[in-house]
Amino acid sequence: MSRIETIAEGVTLYLGDCREILPTLDGVRHIITDPPYEDELHAAFGKKIRRNDGAHLPRSVNMLKPIEFEGINATREDVAAALVRAAEGWLIVFTLAEGVRAWRDPIQAAGGKWDTTLAWIKPDASPRFNGQGAARGFECAITAWCGKGYRSWNAGGKRGIYTHCVNTGRQGEHPTEKPLALMAEILRDYTKPGELICDPFCGSGTTGVAAVKSGCGFVGIERDEKWFDLSRRRILAALEQTDMFVERPKPAKQESFEL
Secondary structure, three states, rough: OOOEEEEEEEEEEEEOOOOHHHHOOOOEEEEEEOOOHHHHHHHHHHOEEEEEOOOOOOOOEEOOOOOOOOOHHHHHHHHHHHHHOOOOOOEEEOOOHHHHHHHHHHHHHOOEEEEEEEEEOOOOOOOOOOOOOOOOEEEEEEEEEEEOOOOOOOOOOOOOOOOOOOOOOOOOOOOOOOOHHHHHHHHHHOOOOEEEEEEEOOOOOHHHHHHHOOEEEEEEEEEOHHHHHHHHHHHHHHHHOOOOOOOOOEEEEEEEEEE
16 A cells, blocks of 8 residues: 655655556656665675674674665566656666676666766775675666656766765664765756656655755655655755755645555
8 A cells, every 4th residue: 555745846755666656657857766785785784794803892793783675686677667667867776886787787678778887985884894805885876868868967077986974964764874965966966956856765765855955856755664754754854944045845735645
């Protein structure tokens, strides 16, 4: 059962599965989203990690909390097709380096025009706690053009490298929350005020916060009610913050109904 809540003019949240909701949407210009990681990484979270570096910690310790939702592997092909069909401009999907090829193939098969891979550099990324190799210091975001005509963006010849600390400006409840400054920079580069941005894996709502702060409309989709409610709270708080240089979406009579 889906729930729809309009929290401002042009700002709507859906509680439900994006594969069912995306085909019902009209006018989505860009999709910018952070789906679940690959199954292999999800399986690693919550496991005991053995240390061999001589640090003063137990030899076996839980260093990573489990992720409470499944990985993307089983649904990636269907999700990729729904994303390409719904977007009229850019499709930007965060993934680990291991997932770049896995996303590229179904996006191209669905008709998306592959563009490039962005790199999010994480200066404060967690170390490799078991001491057996290098820690992950970056994450990728693949980009594809799903619209007609030529690709367009706002950043000229800028390189696709975004350097933002993981733990700066985080709300902190969601386990894979992206920093607001990162999402704001990506929106500045790829979108224009007044366009409708969609995040089909809304999570903690960071993309929505960045969108309304930049004067864009926003559609968020989240199937976990816990994160749906968190997104709603954060986006409402962002709408209440004034910015004399940005025209925000106008308040709307809050509506909520179930399908």
